[in-house]
Ligand code: GLC
């Protein structure tokens with residue numbers, strides 16, 4: 001096994017240079033299971049990622065965020081962790097992870113891992129011990145075990161609704177076979193919630209952070225970060241929730257957890273960052289997570305949830321920049337991730353906003369329109385002040401896949417009674433090359449008969465036109481657009497962290513200046529628009545027509561300072 005990277009004298013230069021890297025970074029999200037498969041089992045793995053680091057370098061990203069890569073029964077795609085200090089055997093070994101972190105750093109790319117503190121897997125040793133030890137045991141104190149209501153205890157302690165729909169409590173069976181206590185799970189029953197009032201839980205997670213920081217990770221993405229603390233009185237959710245008054249969401253006490261995590265992060269060389277998955281609709285309460293002694297940044301889901309509409313997007317930009325300013329944190333810009341409908345699909349729909357509750361099979365989609373808008377959105381978000389997230393496959397313009405029901409795995413689908421298609425459609429393995437599935441995702445097994453394993457989710461035949469190989473030779477492709485945009489973003493000092501100034505424009509356009517010399521123009525109207533003064537066009541998501549910017553397009557202009 002390789003040595004932890006932060007042994008004295010071994011901190012790689014990439015980790016310590018540029019302490020403010022996270023304020024402007026472009027962070028590429030790797031869904032390991034679907035990125036690249038090295039061993040031919042149809043599932044992506046860490047060696048697959050290592051073999052494609054050159055591709056990521058060429059794309060121009062600063063950091064990689066890996067979805068959970070730990071041992072897990074995969075009841076929720078790995079967000080049900082059974083060992084926080086190892087790698088899922090299908091993905092590789094701890095040594096593979098250490099090599100990956102090191103090799104990426106050698107290319108100047110940092111690694112961010114996913115930490116899942118709200119819950120763990122029902123197969124985790126702690127939960128198994130809790131079930132075995134029975135009611136009232138110290139082992140159960142790390143979770144939310146509770147007797148049921150009603151004379152026989154057969155009613156749930158509360159009627160809280162799961163984030164995946166349905167119940168949040170499951171009844172246990174006592175070691176002697178009689179019906180027992182209930183335990184809380186805000187997600188599936190395979191994901192019991194931890195009790196963050198328990199010192200073991202806090203200590204354990206602090207130790208897990210150190211374990212990975214010692215191995216050279218540059219940051220952690222904190223899953224379901226607003227949910228950790230529960231009201232121990234277990235009240236029902238009030239009809240009108242006062243600020244901080246929800247029994248399981250965004251409680252004020254949660255901030256203590258991140259203050260202690262920040263102290264740990266700050267004790268390491270190089271800036272190790274905390275990035276929160278904070279679904280808190282109130283912009284001020286959201287920004288409270290980003291106070292100087294808490295997290296560095298959090299995912300901006302407001303922008304991602306809005307429809308393709310100039311007034312809506314402008315309102316979101318203003319809202320989020322204003323919310324971040326008082327705490328001194330940069331905003332993030334996020335068009336998608338492994339939980340949401342791909343932008344090419346979303347922006348091609350009549351309702352182009354995003355909400356989990358509205359996902360349906362068979363929603364009519366104009367993919368040409370969606371692709372045009374996704375290209376425009378790519379440049380728009382890359383021009384906004386702060387850091388940028390790019391979910392794997394969006395750089396190829398992959399659409400959401402409407403998979404056959406029999407291959408679906410996502411618990412969100414099943415817990416909706418089959419109404420919600422779930423999140424598998426944005427998790428289909430990437431197409432790398434060739435004209436037929438698996439499009440280079442998996443290698444041929446050496447010495448085999450030439451057959452290749454089927455990818456764990458099937459890829460559509462139309463993806464032949466969207467492979468990396470096909471796009472690399474097409475300057476009009478999404479991949480070229482992203483490569484050029486990220487190159488320009490890195491080169492132009494005005495982009496990335498900073499402020500923006502809105503320039504006068506028609507209300508159907510988003511026109512703003514960054515620094516002294518870069519102007520973003522996004523046309524969300526229905527007619528071509530004239531461009532403001534400039535001396536050069538840096539990049540445009542659609543070719544200009546007679547010097548005019550077509551609808552659903554973005555151009556970046558250079559103007560003399
Ligand atoms: C986060 C993850 C999602 C997961 C959930 C429960 O929202 O992004 O994929 O299902 O947390 O861990």
Ligand code: MG
Pocket residue numbers: 037038039040041042043044045090
């Ligand atoms: Mg594999």
